[in-house]
Amino acid sequence: MAIKVLMPALSPTMSEGVINKWLVNVGDTVSAGDILAEIETDKATMEVEAVDEGEITHLIDTTPDKQIAVNSVIALINGSKDERLEDYNDKDQTVSSEEKNEVSETPKVNTEVDNSQIIERSKDSNTKQNTNFASPFVKKFSKDNNIDLTLIKGSGPDGRIIKKDIQNFELHINDENISVIEPSSIRKIIAERTTQTKNEVPHFYLTIETRMDKLINLRKKINSNSNIKISFNDLIVKACAMAIAKNPETNISWVNGKIHQYKNIDIAIAVALKEGLITPIVKEADTKGLAEISTEIKSLVKKANQNKLLPEEYSGGSITISNLGMFGITEFQAIINPPQSSIIAIGSIIEKPVVNSGSIEIGHTMKSTISADHRSLDGAVAAKLLKDFSDILEDPFQIWLNSMDMEVI
Known part of the structure; x- marks a missing residue:
């Protein structure tokens, strides 16, 4: 068998x-x-x-x-030997007998005919042949996009017009400065998923501005006394995990019309690749110290860039951290990664005048924007999560108390 x-x-x-x-x-x-x-x-x-x-x-x-x-x-x-893979799979793209050209008997005609009738009949025949000799996908796509199939040369069996032909068909592109690039399979999937997500997931957005001076000083002290260098993203991941621990009702996902509540707090981090994006997971981030989180993130990013991540290393989680601060982006709105319920977009840390106890001083601030799925999270719930996240960053001694694997002094 x-x-x-x-x-x-x-x-x-x-x-x-x-x-x-x-x-x-x-x-x-x-x-x-x-x-x-x-x-x-x-x-x-x-x-x-x-x-x-x-x-x-x-x-x-x-x-x-x-x-x-x-x-x-x-x-x-x-x-x-007599088995075929097609017998096991759906035959959506196979040629059906109804779609093949119909062969009929040649009718008897008079020897004297009008040349204009011959030309017109030939044109109709070619149009019908091209239309019939196309896959169902091609017929629907050409109809929806008003594409004349008689202009396309098929590359399938016996000249059949297939999906690739219509995708490669360049309509009304005569500019030599334009080159058409076929996207990679990952890029196609990202395009499909992000479009589907924006159409199906009701996003809402909340933004908060955080004083970062104390966090900057804490990071300097930690890195001056440790061989493991902590990044701002490491601190942000830890702060996010601690905020979710305070708000367990946000540690959820919307799956097939039901809400999944998670016990473990797993934080996804957005990693940019050459051809797309991937979100590896820091498992149980609330239970790990900064040194462990930093080491794990470095390992995940390296594996991601080498295409060596295992499925369990990028599956799961209820929230993603997307940080574009290193590019000077002050704030942005990220697209939720289903079935997760939220994503926090991290902007750059900027130096600017701030008000402190009625006085103006120079300080450092950072904006964070949460995109939340309104099917599973209400505005007040997401707002409290974001506020707790900001408060932890402003009072980072909490982070150090939960990260005793690092020394400050």
Whole structure:
């Protein structure tokens, strides 16, 4: 009996994946645990292992950037020769018999005909042929976008117009200064997810300004007495975890119409990659000291840039920290990362005149903006979380008391 190898779901949000390359060939003998392929997901590049031993008999086509649905059969071990992968999967893109050109008998015609009628009939025939010889996706897309299929040359079987052809079709682009770039699979997924999130998740935004002078001084003292250098982001992650501990009702996610309440406080951090974004998780951040958090974040960022994060290292959490302060951005609004309920956008620390006890002095401030999902969080609840977060940063001795793995003096 054939052993099916499926496209794995490597994260809760993954619906499709791309096979970067097969590491085996048809006819190879494999054992359980052998690496079969590299899979590119919306988060990272992962490896797929054989679940049993046997001979590789079938491998799915690895067309570049071909999106394959989760749980689709991508390979067979010990399959019979008369089996086909298509028999296991949906046939959304296969050619149906109804879509093939209909061949009819040539009617008898008079020997004398009008040339204009011949030209007109030929044009109608070509239009019908191009329209019929296209996949359902192409027909719908061309109709929705008012694209003339007779202008497109198909690259599929027997000249069939397929999805790739219409995606590559450049309509009304004559400027030589414009080059059309095919986005990577990760970029496509990010585009799809962010659009879906903004359309489906009711965002609301709250901003608070925080005095950062005491935190700046604390960081200087810590770094002058430790081999582990603490970043502002390390302190922010710790402060966020402590604020959530004070507001456990915010440690939630909206999943399939229900609210999931979490016991552990896991904080995601947004990491920019060359081709996109990923959010590795600092697990149980409220229980860890600054040194441990700093070391863990450095390790996660390094693995993220090497595409070596494991699914459990970027899945979960109820909130994300997105910090663009290093670029001089004073404030911004971030898009929530579903199924999480919130994300805090961190701006830069700026020096400016501030009022202190009726007097004006030079101080350092930072703006933080929380984007919250109104399905699971109300304004007052999110406001209290943000206020507690700000208060902890303004009184950072609380952070040090919860981080006894670091010495201040």
